[in-house]
Amino acid sequence: MNTTSTVPRLTQLSHGGGCGCKIAPAVLEKILAGLPPGIVPPQLLVGNETADDAAVYQINAQQAIVATTDFFMPIVDDPHDFGCIAATNAISDIYAMGGTPLFALALVGMPVNVLPLETIGGILEGGAAVCRQAGIPIAGGHTIDSVEPIYGLVVIGLVNPGHLKRNSAARPGDRLILGKAVGVGIYSAALKQDKLHATDYETLLASTTQLNTPGSVLACLDGVHAVTDVTGFGVLGHLAEICKGSGVAARLRFADIPLLPRASELVEAGFITGASARNWASYSHLVNIADGLGNSVRTLLTDPQTSGGLLVSCAPESVTEVLSIFLQQGFTHVSVIGEIVEGDPGIAVA
DSSP, X not given: OOOXXXXXXXXXXXXXXXXXXXXXXXXXXXXXXXSOXXXXXXXXXXXXXXXXXXXXXXXXXXXXXXXXXXXXXXXXXXXXXXXXXXXXXXXXXXXXXXXXXXXXXXXXXXXXXXXXXXXXXXXXXXXXXXXXXXXXXXXXXXXXXXXXXXXXXXXXXXXXXXXXXXXXXXXXXXXXXXXXOBOHHHHHHHHHTTOXXXXXXXXXXXXXXXXXXXXXXXXXXXXXXXXXXOOTTHHHXXXXXXXXXHTOEEEEOGGXXXXXXXXXXXXXXXXXXXXXXXXXXXXXXGEEEOTTSOHHHHHHHHOOOSSOOEEEEEXXXXXXXXHHHHHHTTOTTOEEEEEEESSSSEEEEO
8 A cells, every 4th residue: 555645754853953953052952961970890992971972881991881872863764764763773783982883772762643653663673783783683672552653772881991992181282083974964954854965865875874884993002082973963062072071172173074965055044943043052152153154164163964074083093094994984074174182172164
């Protein structure tokens, strides 16, 4: 039976999409600040303290567990593609810590009286396909009936404590390297209004389903000091977390930041997410954008990325090796975008 006319688009069922669903950084900070102190055993190497990508718990001298979860509402309408993007995004946090994923648990919330079971099954199959690509099983999970479609994963991995890469260990003099192009939120805003070309959709999908596997290799390099992945808070937001956690400042060169091919054009046409403005309101006090760069620069740098690239802070002498690792694994947009400098936490964009 053809249900095309009666089945709603996935993006029509969600008030936000992808990592643009995240609570704004400033609001999240206030929520967490109101919580009582929790248990912090010495084995807990990474917890809430620096808004890092995953929790890390040491179990012996050579092994630590890396645990993360990520889920969101649809960023695209194709069920399989949505599942692929959500799973890639969730697994990325393990790679950002320098870990290797072991297995996943599925988190599924679906409006079961609205979406056909075939659509829901397609979402789950997309997630399973990415997990097969990453070499891990989906070993269980949890499902609920919800108003909006939600999908994601809990992912468990392992890391050698000596190779753990936090977001709080950047050093003055480090170079900043970004692994993927920016503009996912902008593309998704255009898609939601049926204004994204088919070739642009393929570009969006290729970026958001590319596993950040270089993270596991970068973990072995002493010259790599800090790593995070750029997701819902945008380039500026996740770099601000590095600066605050490390007690340093940063300088960015906007001209060197890789962008998806039509990102700037789409911004000028008005395709901007609400999350971009919320992001800017949260951390604008830490950012100085040079006169003459214009509001589009701010929009691009606050654009929420879903399954975005790794942001690496490394010693100057390690830049060539880091770039080589990215390029060998097919990350053609990788670029050196700035440097870490001494100073109070903040970001200057020129």
